[in-house]
Amino acid sequence: MNQQIDPWGQVNIKNYENLCKDFGIEEFSKILHKIPDPTLAMRRGVIFGHKDFELVLQAIKEKKDFIMMTGLMPSGTFHFGHKTVVDQMIYYQEKGAECFITVADIEAYLTRDITLEKAREIAINEYLTNYIALGLKPKKMNFYFQSNWKKEYNNLSKFISKRTTFNEIKSIYGDTNPAKITSALIQVADILHPQLKEFGGPRPTVVPVGADQLPHINFTRDIATRARSEFNFIRPSATFNILIPGLRGGKMSSSITESYIAFTDTPETVAKKIRKYAFSGGQATIEEHRKKGGDPNIDVSYQWLRMLFEPDDKKLEKIYNEYKSGKLLTGELKEILIEKVNSFLKEHQRKREQAKKHIDKFILQE
C-alpha cells in the first residue's frame, strides 16, 4: 500500500487514482453516465470514487426507499470546503432519500474539547442555517445530536463494540485510546442505525464523505457484515470526494482564516482574500505569463471555478484555454472568481436570513 490515510489528522491526498487502486474504491467516472441529473461535483470529478453506489442508483431508479446518512463536526466556520457534501445531501433528498444528519457533538467533546452547548450553537448557526439556505428541506429529515438521540442508537454504539478487536481499531486509526475507540463506535452507529427496525429497517444507504473518511467507511462496512445475522444490515454505500483546496493551496481549514471563504464573508473580504491569498498557476511577470501561459491545474482560482462556481462546461473550457495560453492573466482570473463568489454569496446571504425562520422544522428531538 503506497498511501496512508489518517482520518484524525491532516491529509493531502495527491493521487486519487492510486487511492482507488490501493483501497478498493470504484472510480466514480465509470458510473457517471447512469446517474440522473448529476451534481456539479459529480460531473467535475470532485466526487472521484464510490463503494456499492449501484445499490443506491437502483433504489433511485425504482423509486424504492433509501437512506442518505452524513454528519457534521460542530467546530469552526462553515465554508466552501463543506459545500460538496451539502449539495449531495440535497441531491439525494430530492431523489427521495430519508435523510439522517448527525451533529458529532460527543466526538467534538472527546476529540476537540468543545462543550455540548457550544457544539449545539455552532451546529445550528453555522451549519444547519446554511444547509437550509442551500436548499435542504425538513421532509423525511432526521437532524440529530449524538448526545440526544434515541436509545436504540445509543445501544447500537455499545453493541458493536463486540464486533471488533483492539488490534483492528489500532490498525485503522493508528495510535489509539478509549476516547477514539468510543468516537469510532459512535460513528459506526451513526451510519448503521437508520437500518434498525425502529428507524425503518434495512435499506440501501449512501454516505457522502471526503476521501479522508475512507477508513471509517471500510470499518463500518465490515461491522455491518459481521452484525448481519443479528441486524440484517445492508452494507452502506459511500461516495468519496476530494478535498477542495484551500485558497493558498494547502488544506482548507476552519482554523486558518486565509485558507477559506466563509458563507458569511462580505464582498470586500472575499475580494481581499482571493486577491491576496489565492495560489496562482501564473508566471512571475506579465510578459512571461503572456509567453508561457499559466497552469490551471495548480491554480486555486481556476480549480474553485471548476469545482464550485462555474457550472457551464463551455465557459469553463474557455477560461482553461485562455489561461493556459497566457491570454488570461492571473489577476483577471481572480476577478472572474470574485464576481462568481460574491454573486453567489449575495443570494445565499439573503436565503440565510430566511432560513433562520425554518430551523425549528429540523430540530424535533427536544
Added chain:
Amino acid sequence: MNQQIDPWGQVNIKNYENLCKDFGIEEFSKILHKIPDPTLAMRRGVIFGHKDFELVLQAIKEKKDFIMMTGLMPSGTFHFGHKTVVDQMIYYQEKGAECFITVADIEAYLTRDITLEKAREIAINEYLTNYIALGLKPKKMNFYFQSNWKKEYNNLSKFISKRTTFNEIKSIYGDTNPAKITSALIQVADILHPQLKEFGGPRPTVVPVGADQLPHINFTRDIATRARSEFNFIRPSATFNILIPGLRGGKMSSSITESYIAFTDTPETVAKKIRKYAFSGGQATIEEHRKKGGDPNIDVSYQWLRMLFEPDDKKLEKIYNEYKSGKLLTGELKEILIEKVNSFLKEHQRKREQAKKHIDKFILQE
C-alpha cells in the same frame, strides 16, 4: 503486590487482610462500632473492608442526602451468594439513601451473549422479585436498565472515555478488547451518574460490592477525581464483602447447580443439596470426630450459619464450640442449617408471591 484480582474471571480470595493492605482498603471492623444497627454481614466480617465509608456514615448521622448505588448481572439464578448485597441495599434505603440499581443488560449482551429481552426477564423474575420479597421498597428508588436509561447517563459513559488511557484499562483488566472497554466505561457511569445535576447533584455514594469488584471501584474513584473540575463528583465510597463460599467449598456460581441454594428451591432440594454437597470440616469417622472435633472455619454449613442464617451470637458460639469439641457431628450441623434455610425460604417464598404484585412500582422508565 501479592495478589491479582481479575474482575472478569474466577476469584478465590483467601486472605482478605492482605487484600486490605495490598489494595489500600480500610478494615471494616475498625469502624463497626460507629455504625447504627449493623447488618449481620457487617457484624460477622462478611463485609470486611471499605473505602471512605465515613462520608456515608456522616450523611446517615446528619440525615443528609446520600446515594446507594449497585447493580445486578442478569444471568442465572438468584441465590444466597447475592443476599449480602441485597441486605445492604435495604439497610441503606432504610437509612434514607436514594437508591440506584442498574440491570447490567448491555454488559450481559457484550460479555455473556444474553439478549436484552432475556436479561429483562431474568432481572425482573429472578432478581427484582426477590429484592422486593427481602424488603426493598419503591421509595427513592431508581431501578433501571443500562439499555434504557436517561441521556445524561448515556453521555457520561462516553464523556469519561477521555479520562483514561488504553494502558490504564489494560493494567486493570488484563487482556482487553473494545467490548470490555465499553463495559468498563458504562460501569463507571453507573456509579457516577447519580451525582450529575440532572439526578440530584454531588452527594456521598455507597457502592456495596464483592471483593472481586475492587479494581472497578478504584478505577471509578480515579475517574471521579479526574472529572471533578467538570462534574464536581464526590469520590464514591464502597464496602467490600467476601464471597459466600459455594456449598462444596469453591465459588458459588449460578452455572453450578450444586454450588448454591436458590431462593426458589423446595425443602426437599435444600435438604438433599446440603446433605450431599455441603463441604464438611468434620473428621472421617464419628469416632475420630468425637475425639479430634471438627473445624468450623472450613465447614461450609457452619460458615453459612455464621454469614447468613444465625443472627444470635450466643447460639452461633455454642454451635462453634460444640462442633470444634466434637460434641456436634457434621450430620447434626447440617440438619441445623437445613432447618434454618427451609424456615427462611418458607416465609420468603410466601413474600415472593406477594412481591410480584409490586413490580410495577419499581419499573417506571418504560
